[in-house]
Amino acid sequence: MRGLYPDLEPYQQHQLPVGGGHSLYIEECGNPDGQPVVFLHGGPGAGAGPAARRFFDPNRYRILVFDQRGCGRSTPNGRVEHNTLTDLIADLETIREHLCVDRWVLFGGSWGSTLALAYAQDFPGRVKGLILRGVFLGRRQDLEWFIGPDGAARLFPDYYADFTAAVAPRVDLADAFFERMFGDNELQARQAASAWTYWESRIATLVPNPFFTKRFAASKGGQTMARIECHYFRDACGLSGRAILDRADRLADIPSIIVQGRQDVVCPPDGAYALHRAWPNSQLQLIPGAAHSASEAPLVDALVRATDQFARL
Incomplete structure (x- = not known):
């Protein structure tokens, strides 16, 4: 190999x-x-x-x-x-x-x-x-699979519950996360960005790597990725x-x-x-x-x- x-x-x-x-x-x-x-x-x-x-x-x-x-x-x-x-x-x-x-x-x-x-x-x-x-x-179905309740959430319901707990219940999760990440409350902004990155990194590998996931979610790079990703998701990725x-x-x-x-x-x-x-x-x-x-x-x-x-x- x-x-x-x-x-x-x-x-x-x-x-x-x-x-x-x-x-x-x-x-x-x-x-x-x-x-x-x-x-x-x-x-x-x-x-x-x-x-x-x-x-x-x-x-x-x-x-x-x-x-x-x-x-x-x-x-x-x-x-x-x-x-x-x-x-x-x-x-x-x-x-x-x-x-x-x-x-x-x-x-x-x-x-x-x-x-x-x-x-x-x-x-x-x-x-x-x-x-x-x-x-x-970047199709609508791809976006919904990632953050919606009927996609990856059905395979990882416990991880998804942790993800959505970072924002108030909303039909449009991308909008809810965007409001938190770009709001005036810095603590809530960091928590929302960490939850987003934590969700993605938890489901990205076949064999879980909890140490990397927690470290990346709290890092500056992880926070930046979550903000930019959420921004693009709200714009249908520009497609x-x-x-x-x-x-x-x-x-x-x-x-x-x-x-x-x-x-x-x-x-x-x-x-x-x-x-x-x-x-x-x-x-x-x-x-x-x-x-x-x-x-x-x-x-x-x-x-x-x-x-x-x-x-x-």
Whole structure:
């Protein structure tokens, strides 16, 4: 079974202003003359850690990693103003032009897959290939599965009760959490953000990791992710009028490998399967014994094999 490539450090780092008061942290790793690949992290709002560099052979790839608006090392942290899917797509074009990249491979998991697909549908000529993990299509049914009472809640009723206890009973949970997270009461804001992140991280892995879950939910990064995620959920992830499956024909000439945990509860496999059916040029790999987290060994194995294959594009 394949593991991640060894640790490596960036050879170049950037802070790139992109408008609306935002500045993006970007790093370049690996071979400056290698195949350009950009890592698109999840969330939205999760940020990219050092492990993001390690899915790629550093001898064959020019590895580009950045933190999307408002998260990680991008500034200002946690800002949701001027932070939409349209903005993130424009940021990718700004990064591509700033780094003098003609065409690149996109590697995205969870929300990163959403961003990768939306960008590729707008700029298919700029994309050599797509490697996607834990596909999230941002459909209404996907949002309701994650935070509604008839989705993942039916598998984890006790965890869901803890999640919803952070806000007053409401039909629209995204609105309820948003009001708490962005309200004037700092304690309630932190509690709501922690509950959101705690719920997501509890159901993200096949084997529970209570220590990581509690630590991440209380961290600054976890709080930021919850705020930005909730903001995007209230806006239907910016996909109104641009549903990914409806525009699948724009991906027709782009090769893709879709790596999907068969036991993924955050982003169930039906989304990846529907995308594959609408996109004949894609390969779908349903990975048994894996859920949502990219750190799970069976997913690491499949993703590293995929990047090795795409290094030859």
